[in-house]
Amino acid sequence: MSAPESSTxxxxxxxxxxxxxxxxxxxxxxxxxxxxxxxxxxxxxxxxLPSVPADPPPDGAEITLASYNVHKCVGTDRRFDPARIARVIAEIGPDILAVQEADRRFGRRIGLLDMVALQEAGLSMVQCSRLPDGHGWHGNALLVRQGTALEVQRLSLPGAEPRGAVIVEMELPGGRLRVVGAHFGLLKRCRTRQSAAILEAIGRRPTMPTIMMGDLNEWRPGRRSSLRSLEPLFGGGASFGPASFPSRLPIFALDRILGWPQGMLREVQAHDSPLARVASDHLPLKARMVLSRAAAGQSVAEAA
Structure with a gap:
């Protein structure tokens, strides 16, 4: 006879x-x-919170800036979808947009952006690539809503891997503006040298308000930051900014929007939307500025 089943x-x-x-x-x-x-x-x-707080709106026309590492238009779902990237950009509505990884990295570096959709959003490409079907220089592209590019400088950055930056001096309705778009390397010692190369390049140019945007691949703040040499020119935001990576749950502040003279930027923040969380592995950064505020009291070379 079997034992009775336990009630427990x-x-x-x-x-x-x-x-x-x-x-x-x-x-x-x-x-x-x-x-x-x-x-x-x-x-x-x-x-x-973002390192640059909002302040009262100044006089003058406001400009919306954005920087976006589009991960070659491949989203976190592993889909190649340039139209989706264009829709994220349209959500922001930038007047000036710096894009990283806008081209194929290997072989012929043709552009990957959906330029038809971006043109419908009111943006035009600044010719940074040396290829007729390319979009950027080492993947760094620049798009603007209005304005004229007066000079484009393609800068090869020092380091263990091919990296570059574009420096574009523009005439906008509010005045002249220099825009630097960059994508720094993965090694700290390389980022330090790349920061110095950017400062040297813009220090040789005429004095004008300067914006630097891009994926600078540095999340460490303070003394550990490889971007400390940028602080005398751009302020404390060079060492740390809003978290933008990974896009599904941003923890690391790899991307930057910086401005000189200091104080010209307002509301530097990540653009966090459901679409942005899947379109790329980075969230885009956005900021606002008023060009009339950027009255230079010293030269860039002196500040750097």
Whole structure:
């Protein structure tokens, strides 16, 4: 005669009957990521809010700036979708846009952006590529809503891997503006040399308000930052900015929008939308500026 069944269900069997729904899994993952993000920021002293706060609107025409590493138009879902990138850019509505990874990296470096959609959004390409079907220089492209490019300088940056920057001096309705678009390397020692190369290049140019935008691949603030040499010119925002990577749950501040004279930028922040979280592995950065505020009291060379 068999032993009577126990009225108590074993713990292992009880656990196996617990139903774990996808919503519950997502809740646990979000909670763990949020706790991990808070701990990471506390450990490294990273600010939660953008490093450049908003201030009262000044006089003059406002310009919207944006910088976007588009990951060769391949999203976090591994789909190549230039039209989706164009829709994210249209969400921002920039007047000046710096794009990184706008071209194929290997072979013939043809452009990857959906220029028809971007033109419909009111943006035109500044000719930075030396190829008729290219969009940028080492993947760095520049698009503008209005204005005339007076001079385009293609700069090869020093380092262990091919990197570059474009320096474009423009005539805008509010005056002249220099725009630097750059994509720095993965090694700290290379980023330090690349920062110095940018400063040297713009220090030789005429004095004018200057914007620097791009994926500078540095998330460490303060003394550990490879971008400290940019601080005398661009201020503390050079060392740290809004978190932009990875796009699905941004933790690292790899991207920058910087301005000289200091104080000309307002509301530097990541553009975080459902579409932006899937279109690329970086969120775009956006900022506002008024060109009439940028009255230079010293030369760029003196500030640097």
């Amino acid at each position: 269900t074993p713990a292992r069997k009880r656990r196996s009957k617990v139903k774990v729904t996808p919503a519950r899994v997502q809740e646990l993952l979000t909670r763990n990521w949020s706790a991990g993000l808070a701990a990471l920021r506390d450990r490294h002293g990273l600010p939660v």
